[in-house]
Amino acid sequence: MRCDVAVVGGGPVGCFTAANMSRSVHKVVLEEHERVGVPEQCAGLIAPRVVEMGKANAAIINRIDGAVIHFPSGREMRLKGEETKAYVVDRRRFDESCLDQALANGAECLTGHRFLHLRRTATGMVLRLEDGKEMTARLAIGADGYRSRLGQEAGLSPPREYVRGIQVDLERSMEDQQAVDVWLGREIAPGFFAWRIPCGDRTRVGLCVADGTPSAYLKRLIKLAGHENDKRVRLYSGIVPIGMVRSTVADNVMIVGDAAGQVKPISGGGLYPGLTAAGMAGKVASDALEADDLSTNYLRRYEKAWKAELGKGLDRGYRVRKAFLRMDDDALDLAGRLMDTEEARGVLSKGDIDHPTAIARDLLGAAPGLMRFAPQLLASMFSR
Incomplete structure (x- = not known):
């Protein structure tokens, strides 16, 4: 041919x-x-602009406007946007x-x-x-x-590098269908994070890890999130490349x-x-x-x-990821406390999942203590 x-x-x-x-x-x-x-x-969580690019309104399952961030110590930070931040799609x-x-x-x-x-x-x-x-x-x-x-x-x-992901669809309908959960911590998802996404009559739970066996961490996450008794509908996995x-x-x-x-x-x-x-x-x-x-x-x-x-956005994201990898659980907990103010939560709630570093300047203004984690990184981001 x-x-x-x-x-x-x-x-x-x-x-x-x-x-x-x-x-x-x-x-x-x-x-x-x-x-x-x-x-x-794929976790199936994408910004509205991506649905438009794909002309895929028929694929929409849910609208997401909020998130609950779970830090290693058990501390939770709740965010709520004023508009749809993402769609869950088939x-x-x-x-x-x-x-x-x-x-x-x-x-x-x-x-x-x-x-x-x-x-x-x-x-x-x-x-x-x-x-x-x-x-x-x-x-x-x-x-x-x-x-x-x-x-x-x-x-x-x-x-440059890869992380390995795994997720499972569970026969469980979450009460709050407009918020995703995100877990941070080396005991939960070393080198990345874990998630829970409401998908109507099902719930998607998954994670990516830079090291270790993803399935072992998923088992731990399912228990932590209270899904041990939920029926597993489908399990799937993949590898995500990191770095241009x-x-x-x-x-x-x-x-x-x-x-x-x-x-x-x-x-x-x-x-x-x-x-x-x-x-x-x-x-x-x-x-x-x-x-x-x-x-x-x-x-x-x-x-x-x-x-x-x-x-520029991908390069900044890569450098932010490198700074994240240097943070242990205590540092993540401290960052969570610094960001858990009305002003900082307001900034985070305005974030764009396709351009996550765009709010860095405003976030630092609301929580200047974050500068301690990567001063050179943050300074270079603001100078461009």
């Missing part, structure tokens, strides 16, 4: 990339699974909505086709699939996740989404940065094909564009 562009990975980022290419471009989305949206590997339906956009823009989707190997020719790239078939494309785009096979084949570096990759382009190759490390380091969320970058990738791909220039130099227009839009 021949095409202009082969997009490896049929998740929302791969589909959104195809949806944002010129309709005249012959584009094919390769998905190794038999169905787009399977398996699910990820399968969200992914299918992104696929619908790609199909409406003329893309083909081939399910059940796993990419194995990339070979360069004089006219482009040859993609060898698991069933022995080959596909020839002028441009190959890797949207194939944190361990991007296409990125590896093209010689591109992987993300060094380069996201090569001759005739681009990578996007988790493959490029386009993930928020503080929360592990990848849909907003991934979809944002995917829109840019689609446009640059179309322009490059029209110009008949698929060189690394031309494709760097994509890299420059997404880093200009997302790079």
